[in-house]
Amino acid sequence: MKKKSHFLRGLVHGIPIALGYLSVSFGFGIRAVNGGLSVLQATLISLLNLTSAGQLAGIDIIAANGTLIEMALVQLTINIRYSLMALSLSQKLDASFSAPHRLLVSYGITDEIFGVAASQKEPLKPSYFYGLMLMAVSGWVLGTFLGAAAGELLPAAVTNALGILMYGMFIAIIIPPARKERGILVAVLIAASLSILCAKLLPMISGGFAVIICAVLAAVAAALIFPRPEEEA
Amino acid sequence: MKIAVYIAVMAGVTYLIRMLPFTFFRKKIKSRFVRSLLYYIPYAVLAAMTVPAIFDSTGNLYTAIAGSVTALVLAFFNMPLIVVALAASLAAFITGLFL
Structure with missing residues (x-):
């Protein structure tokens, strides 16, 4: 191009x-x-x-x-x-x-x-x-x-x-790849669940900080359960 | 004048946070775990930002649910970003008319 x-x-x-x-x-x-x-x-x-x-x-x-x-x-x-x-x-x-x-x-x-x-x-x-x-x-x-x-x-x-x-735009970015790849689906579901828990149980954590914690935990879990295939060099 | 200093500190810190890793990190990451982690992070970040914040985004739970469901259904059928986003907004607006 x-x-x-x-x-x-x-x-x-x-x-x-x-x-x-x-x-x-x-x-x-x-x-x-x-x-x-x-x-x-x-x-x-x-x-x-x-x-x-x-x-x-x-x-x-x-x-x-x-x-x-x-x-x-x-x-x-x-x-x-x-x-x-x-x-x-x-x-x-x-x-x-x-x-x-x-x-x-x-x-x-x-x-x-x-x-x-x-x-x-x-x-x-x-x-x-x-x-x-x-x-x-x-x-x-x-x-x-x-x-x-x-x-x-x-x-x-x-x-x-x-x-x-x-938020509609975020959903449009997340859903199609989550349908195709288990790892992404798992990362998304864990992150969303943790984020809800965080908002309900730990409201004193600021929004930006809560997003980091939830996202990193979810991505770690997904990376451990569904590691990406090795790249060709 | 004082406000200009506030704005400068705010903008300076925010720029450095973005610039330092983006500019000085040049190596390709070898670790399979770290590459997997970085691959999943964007989706996890967007999911954590969307839920539960989306339910407060319109000032009314029912219009927010209408918008969320609309977005989920259209995204499930692979509609373009702009279509999903505007339809979610429109659904929230129309639902609001009936409340």
């Missing part, structure tokens, strides 16, 4: 992510402005961070006048999952991924971009990532701006229904 078609494919795969981000970041924009930030500040946070849970926690800390250490530690805890995703993605990169490409693409590693990129069969090219990122970041930043500037104008019935969009 030519370079341009990889970029285009990235853009197309980014559309559902962008639509999901648009609705989620819309909610973030509303909350940021209610918390005392300006439209510009809210939009800038979304452009620079590109992460939902971390940003929400971040604006709470700003609103509460928390310390910078607290800000750093909370971001580290909530977002450490991206390190795992980055590590996982680093195993799937095409040979054309030089250091500058890695520095740029790092910025765009989110749950959704990771989910879509990791489910691709062939090695990942930088241009594919740039397409995905351009679309996703546009949705995230635009949604924040719109929510911050005009959030109250949309009826609640619409914003509520938009809340499920991202």
Whole structure:
């Protein structure tokens, strides 16, 4: 495939992510402005961070006048999952991924971009990532701006229904491969069960942290029961 | 001004978390266990993020269940991401009209 078609494919795969981000970041924009930030500040946070849970926690800390250490530690805890995703993605990169490409693409590693990129069969090219990122970041930043500037104008019935969009996308990523591979099915079922238990029994564990624990335990179990076949060199 | 410092710390930490492993980890992992683990992690992460959070995602349990079931059925039949996502949202919206 030519370079341009990889970029285009990235853009197309980014559309559902962008639509999901648009609705989620819309909610973030509303909350940021209610918390005392300006439209510009809210939009800038979304452009620079590109992460939902971390940003929400971040604006709470700003609103509460928390310390910078607290800000750093909370971001580290909530977002450490991206390190795992980055590590996982680093195993799937095409040979054309030089250091500058890695520095740029790092910025765009989110749950959704990771989910879509990791489910691709062939090695990942930088241009594919740039397409995905351009679309996703546009949705995230635009949604924040719109929510911050005009959030109250949309009826609640619409914003509520938009809340499920991202999860619908996750389900669409998980289910087809889980039907084909036992290992994935087991990883998904264990992770979901642990996550429910965690939310019910240990509500004091923050959401980001709980996801890491449940996902790693589930993936360890799946890797032990269903190890992947050896790759040909 | 103070808010700019907050934003810089927030963005700096978040970038480093992503950049360090992505840029400096170049080796191909040999261990079969670790490769299997990294292969399963994305699916496990998405599952843990979706359940149980999806049931709170619309502000109403019944519209959330309608959206979840719609998404599961369409995903089971391999519909494209965007179709599944929008249909889940639409199902939640329509259910909301009757509540």
